[in-house]
């Protein structure tokens with residue numbers, strides 16, 4: 001899936017639509033350079049999953065949990081996590097949360113490994129806004145994209 005997003009609102013709307021398809025165990029990896037819109041998309045994902053509160057960048061906290069009615073979205077930003085230190089973050093616990101989905105900015109920064117089945121979203125700067133490309137790598141993530149269409 002490829003889309004052009006001409007405003008912040010469109011990035012949030014894309015997140016909301018994808019967020020409605022999130023189920024426990026879902027993993028969403030958000031890639032893209034600095035300022036590409038990853039946190040903005042995560043804000044939409046949390047809203048789409050039923051979270052009503054404020055979503056901010058977890059750059060300093062590393063992880064925020066947004067509790068919706070039936071799903072908790074764990075939002076991580078690994079930009080500042082040193083390579084090889086990912087095992088100290090308790091990622092395994094977050095990934096094992098039976099009520100949770102995990103959304104990760106800078107998923108490659110810490111050098112860890114993610115579940116095979118995940119939704120991979122890449123955002124990039126483009127004339128007039130941003131471009132988004134999404135790819136599912138297994139049955140659960142494919143369902144998220146299917147519910148989107």
Ligand SMILES: Nc1ncnc2c1ncn2[C@@H]1O[C@H](COP(=O)(O)OP(=O)(O)OP(=O)(O)O)[C@@H](O)[C@H]1O
Pocket residue numbers: 005006007008009010011032033034035036037038039040041057105128129130
């Ligand atoms: N489609 C869009 N068109 C124009 N601006 C956008 C779009 N989507 C998001 N933005 C803006 O881009 C800026 C950076 O967004 P955001 O913080 O989400 O990026 P990020 O990828 O999380 O950055 P970082 O790598 O620093 O975490 C924000 O001001 C946001 O409003």
Ligand SMILES: [Mg+2]
Pocket residue numbers: 038039040057077105
């Ligand atoms: Mg960010």
